[in-house]
Amino acid sequence: MKKFVNDPHDFVPQMLEGLVLANAGKLEYVPQYNLICRSDMPSDDKVSIIQGSGSGHEPAHVMAVGRGMLDAAVPGGVFSAPPVEYCLECIKLMNSARGVLYLVNNYQGDRMNWDMARELAEAEGINVGVVVIDDDVAVKDSTHTVGRRGVAGNFFVIKACAAAAEQGKSLEELVALGEKVNAAVRSMGVALSSCTPPAKGEPIFAIGADEIEMGVGIHGEPGRSREKLQPADAIIEQLFQAVHDDLPFNSGDRVALMINGLGGTPVSELYLLYRKAALLCEEHGLTVVNNYVGEYCTSLEMAGASLTLLKLDQELEALLAAPAEVPIRVF
Amino acid sequence: MKKFVNDPHDFVPQMLEGLVLANAGKLEYVPQYNLICRSDMPSDDKVSIIQGSGSGHEPAHVMAVGRGMLDAAVPGGVFSAPPVEYCLECIKLMNSARGVLYLVNNYQGDRMNWDMARELAEAEGINVGVVVIDDDVAVKDSTHTVGRRGVAGNFFVIKACAAAAEQGKSLEELVALGEKVNAAVRSMGVALSSCTPPAKGEPIFAIGADEIEMGVGIHGEPGRSREKLQPADAIIEQLFQAVHDDLPFNSGDRVALMINGLGGTPVSELYLLYRKAALLCEEHGLTVVNNYVGEYCTSLEMAGASLTLLKLDQELEALLAAPAEVPIRVF
Structure with a gap:
């Protein structure tokens, strides 16, 4: 293996440290949960838009955190879903009076963990919405999915939903919008x-x-x-x-x-x-x-x-x- | 060789075609000279800033053409200097009443061809300035250079000179500025x-x-x-x-x-x-x-x-x- 890496187990945290060092004042890093978020979020003026999946897909999704895109991203290890606890903490940290929308690419591990986190968050009274992305036409089912996989088309869902959130759209409107983008x-x-x-x-x-x-x-x-x-x-x-x-x-x-x-x-x-x-x-x-x-x-x-x-x-x-x-x- | 390529000899022109297709209205492509330039340049209000070297270093320099950066770039083939004729045509096409500044990384082939183009352009009455970039501390002389090589530091020279050109600085001032950046x-x-x-x-x-x-x-x-x-x-x-x-x-x-x-x-x-x-x-x-x-x-x-x-x-x-x-x- 020929890579720029120190201890391979530090690969993700050290990448995230680099990312926040390069974006001081704009991004915050919560090491406990592998979490990157906007310094100025959450706000009760808008729905929070979040995402989390395996690392190794950068810039997706940690480098898509910023004004007009994601409010937070919570990656797992390389090619592995973020644990339920990370997802839940991300929802809680980004909790807004307008609600929290998570966008999830259609992989079994990601969906299962986010679904559990959502249930736990809703039990705490947080208003959570979800849009599932499955834009990859290559195969119907795959080793990691029932149904199609979510890939780069996800960026259009992020962009559209995040822009609409900045305009004050409701959680229900954003879910409908995300599903519309995914369908197109x-x-x-x-x-x-x-x-x-x-x-x-x-x-x-x-x-x-x-x-x-x-x-x-x-x-x-x-x-x-x-x-x-x-x-x-x-x-x-x-x-x-x-x-x-x-x-x-x-x-x-x-x-x-x-x-x-x-x-x-x-x-x-x-x-x-x-x-x-x-x-x-x-x-x-x-x-x-x-x-x-x-x-x-x-x-x-x-x-x-x-x-x-x-x-x-x-x-x-x-x-x-x-x-x-x-x-x-x-x- | 495993690459996205058609006929290998079309590699550079087809990349440039893609670049202008993606930037219609902003960039123009002159196939005869491998030349990419801003659609709205030259202007007699500012010094034109140009660069040309071997291809294969993208985004340097063809993807650094735009407002506030290069006015034109004229690459050669992969890892080979642009021919004198290309350099000369680039200078002539970007000729401005304020003059033309070319930035050249310190490689023998590039410098020789640009020097000849400069002489020919000056013989036609065009006011041409040059800044040589040699930021690479690795080796004193190398297989392709007398003195140090010019590498990524070049982008700071482009940025500073281009921003100053937009502010109306003279060719002489821009040469001095470029040399100052290169020295730092x-x-x-x-x-x-x-x-x-x-x-x-x-x-x-x-x-x-x-x-x-x-x-x-x-x-x-x-x-x-x-x-x-x-x-x-x-x-x-x-x-x-x-x-x-x-x-x-x-x-x-x-x-x-x-x-x-x-x-x-x-x-x-x-x-x-x-x-x-x-x-x-x-x-x-x-x-x-x-x-x-x-x-x-x-x-x-x-x-x-x-x-x-x-x-x-x-x-x-x-x-x-x-x-x-x-x-x-x-x-």
Whole structure:
């Protein structure tokens, strides 16, 4: 294993310490619960928006905490769900008179722990809402999920709900909005390489020098097919077609298009991928109103990328245009 | 070679096409000269700021074109200097009544071609200024340079000069400012892996599974020493000490601190590195006023990072705080 790491078990806390050192006065760190939150939250003026899942997907989600995005994030260890206690403390710490909304990607471990935390929080009289994200079209069920997985499309749910929360929307309105965004967003990814969790010390799956995993999950879960390496444009055509046909998107739609790097792919390659994706949108009559090229939801140092399309309407276009301020430019 | 690429010879143009497709209305692409420029430039109200060097270092420099940063960038092929003709056309296209300033990192190929372009442009009556950047403390001379190499510290020169240009400073003032920034900035990098230029198809150097290259150059040039892999904090201590002692920085200094990823290192590891760098600044009495954690000047998909320190004064603090708008968040 060749990484910048000290004791592998300190990987997550030391990353979080670095994050708050770099954002003094804006972010706070609660080491006891692996918790990162805005220094100025909670506020009874708005619903608090929170999220927590395994680490190793940065900038998701700890680096998406800031004004106009998440109010707090509570990650678990690398690729493992945050314990119930962490989730509960996060809800309690971000408790607001307007309520607390947690956004959870559809993985069994995350959902189970958040559900238990929610029950416990509600028993204490806290008003809690939830939106489940499952934008990954690659597979119906997977090793970690019943139903589809939640991946980079999650960022659009965060952004829309957080912008609407800043405008004073109610918890019930935000749940409906989050579900609307999730229903309009589709993603699929591809891996060129595996990745190595620090405490595991070896790659999470094997892949040949001429192979790619089409439809890979963000924890290395198998996708649709193990294929031979292909030209970049052919890979994007597969991702685009799968995503496009699933909703389906239709000629005349206005969309947001995201090319998300999985951690080890340089931004030069991401723009090369964006080129073909943008051309395919044009061919299919889709107008790209917003675009996002960079790292949003990664798998440690995995070489690979995902493509996300979101169908827009006037409400969503306005929400995506709202200001946001986070450590890593995500929106 | 496992990359997102079509014909390897189209790697740079297709990346640039993607970049302008993602920035319609803001950036223009002149395929003939590999040139990316602001759509609203040049203007006779300000000095134009331009840069060009080998590709493969993205976001440097094509993704640093935008308001408050570069007015144009003219990259060569991967790790090869832009031809004289490209440099000259870039100067001519960005010609302004206030003059044109090019910023060049200290590599023989880049300097030679820009010098020739400058002579040709001056013969046509264009007022051209130059600032040479050589912030890398790793080695005195290297395979590609007489004197020190220019690396990520370059971004501070761009930012300061571009912000001052927007304020109406003259070409002579900007040259002096750029030289002042370069004199106050120091960097050093380390590689955990090699990288593979698309058209070459194989790694530019070999490195053992337990080895790191301390002081590596951004084209894989040898650094100070080939060492065994060490804990992240020990690596940062070496980088920090080399950079700190070179200027030297002194207790009481106010600084900007950058942890730059070399392309294949995930942002989680970069924040883990930032943690130790920030603690070392504190120990040495340095106040970190501005921090930058992410990818600025990369070597394709190389796993590795560099540390940059800039000594600030009131003028530089104000210039770093000026607004900038580029495709990739760099400042």
